[in-house]
Amino acid sequence: MERSSGLLGKLQEFLDPTPIEDKYTQLLKRAYTEIFQPRGFKRAGQNFRWFGPDGLGKIVNFRKDKWNQKDLRLGFLINTGVYFEPEPAIKNRAFKEYNCQIRNAGYNPTPTDEYGKKGEEFSYDKQFWYIFKRTDMEAMYQDLKQSMEDVFDWFDHFESRQAVIDMILSGTAQQYSHTIVMNYNVAKMLAELGYQAQVYAQIKDTRTTNSQAWAVIRLAEDLEKELGL
Numbered sequence: 001m002e003r004s005s006g007l008l009g010k011l012q013e014f015l016d017p018t019p020i021e022d023k024y025t026q027l028l029k030r031a032y033t034e035i036f037q038p039r040g041f042k043r044a045g046q047n048f049r050w051f052g053p054d055g056l057g058k059i060v061n062f063r064k065d066k067w068n069q070k071d072l073r074l075g076f077l078i079n080t081g082v083y084f085e086p087e088p089a090i091k092n093r094a095f096k097e098y099n100c101q102i103r104n105a106g107y108n109p110t111p112t113d114e115y116g117k118k119g120e121e122f123s124y125d126k127q128f129w130y131i132f133k134r135t136d137m138e139a140m141y142q143d144l145k146q147s148m149e150d151v152f153d154w155f156d157h158f159e160s161r162q163a164v165i166d167m168i169l170s171g172t173a174q175q176y177s178h179t180i181v182m183n184y185n186v187a188k189m190l191a192e193l194g195y196q197a198q199v200y201a202q203i204k205d206t207r208t209t210n211s212q213a214w215a216v217i218r219l220a221e222d223l224e225k226e227l228g229l
Contacts, residue, residue, distance in 0.1 A: 020074045023131050035148050056161040057083040057090050061097040074131045078106030084161045101186050102177045106147045169198040184215040196223050
């Protein structure tokens with residue numbers, strides 16, 4: 001339900017708050033129209049994807065918290081990722097954030113309890129966003145815009161598909177990711193693309209640094225034989 005703007009709209013919202021789920025829906029709709037669409041992102045549900053001409057993909061994913069309480073609060077996370085495939089064209093046009101080689105998050109710049117009722121007895125996390133019955137959605141939207149500027153600055157580190165590959169092979173990509181970048185799937189793909197020596201240099205010490213990563217250890221052993229080292 002759309003509300004009129006100005007003082008009357010604020011009074012209407014106070015007396016008869018918009019359902020929390022509708023607040024979230026309206027937030028994503030506005031974010032797409034005003035933030036993502038002008039930058040060339042396409043929307044599919046809670047996912048906003050950008051496709052580069054060289055096969056580089058970028059995604060911003062909104063994910064609702066599984067512990068939401070109907071009509072009381074709705075929490076959500078914002079996940080971001082950079083994605084590419086073995087071929088210089090993206091075939092999986094519905095790739096997910098968890099498919100990405102480099103992953104991060106969109107953080108909330110304002111303490112969550114400032115949006116809603118003080119003294120709520122659950123933990124606040126800068127990565128979480130919460131909508132309450134009388135959340136100031138304009139304030140949340142402005143925070144979202146600020147957070148997305150940080151996300152777009154993060155995306156700017158990844159100029160092209162080849163630049164991302166080079167960053168992974170040099171190890172510099174890891175500083176931008178909150179998950180392990182040179183995991184087995186990434187290492188195997190890059191080795192198959194012809195970067196065996198560079199991949200081996202990145203994973204050869206895995207037996208010492210992460211003894212549980214048996215698949216990566218085995219790949220390092222196979223590359224060592226293949227390279228004749």
